[in-house]
Amino acid sequence: MTKGAPVKLSMMVATARNGVIGNGADIPWHAEGEQLLFKAMTFNQWILVGRKTFESMGVLPNRKYAVVSRSGSVVEQENVLVFVSIETALQRLEQITDHAIVSGGGQLYHSLISRVETLHLSIVDVEAEGDILFPDIPDSFRLVFEQAFTSNLNYRYQIWQRT
Numbered sequence: 001m002t003k004g005a006p007v008k009l010s011m012m013v014a015t016a017r018n019g020v021i022g023n024g025a026d027i028p029w030h031a032e033g034e035q036l037l038f039k040a041m042t043f044n045q046w047i048l049v050g051r052k053t054f055e056s057m058g059v060l061p062n063r064k065y066a067v068v069s070r071s072g073s074v075v076e077q078e079n080v081l082v083f084v085s086i087e088t089a090l091q092r093l094e095q096i097t098d099h100a101i102v103s104g105g106g107q108l109y110h111s112l113i114s115r116v117e118t119l120h121l122s123i124v125d126v127e128a129e130g131d132i133l134f135p136d137i138p139d140s141f142r143l144v145f146e147q148a149f150t151s152n153l154n155y156r157y158q159i160w161q162r163t
């Protein structure tokens, strides 16, 4: 780990075919097995999330959270740091880690998609109703890996790399 070097940002998300990622506070589908990808990828990692996602996800063991909130409604606790802006979160993360995973929700994905190096994307084979959408993947990303999974709802796991 190089303290003070820019933190490498990855992003992880599951979307429906139509780009929906959430409905209110919830994810409007359940694809069995898909969340294991999230659990594996985030084990012992720093996770950067917005306050709404943090409140709906709760604190998973063996993860460290950087939560952004302007309202100040999140209380810091063990393994949970709270920041009033994305910039202050990134500045602090640079001092303590070399990698963080942006894990939602919609506001954080829109704010940071152009700054991440790697995007882990699951596309669930469902047309979902919801009010939270994932942004378009910028042209600067290219698909470097894809694997199809069969489940109650099939999904494709893709890795996109910013060139």
Ligand SMILES: NC(=O)c1ccc[n+]([C@@H]2O[C@H](COP(=O)([O-])OP(=O)(O)OC[C@H]3O[C@@H](n4cnc5c(N)ncnc54)[C@H](OP(=O)(O)O)[C@@H]3O)[C@@H](O)[C@H]2O)c1
Binding pocket: 012, 013, 014, 015, 020, 021, 022, 023, 024, 025, 026, 027, 049, 050, 051, 052, 053, 054, 056, 068, 069, 070, 071, 072, 073, 083, 084, 085, 086, 103, 104, 105, 106, 107, 108, 109, 111, 132
């Ligand atoms: N499908 C998936 O993979 C996935 C993953 C994660 C989440 N989700 C879904 O995404 C939805 C939540 O997304 P959302 O867009 O409504 O909310 P969000 O991005 O999780 O959180 C938004 C909140 O974060 C804080 N915030 C955002 N930008 C900030 C900034 N620049 N500086 C400081 N604070 C900032 C604000 O908190 P305050 O209001 O406290 O100021 C804001 O209200 C839910 O439906 C959830 O289920 C889906």
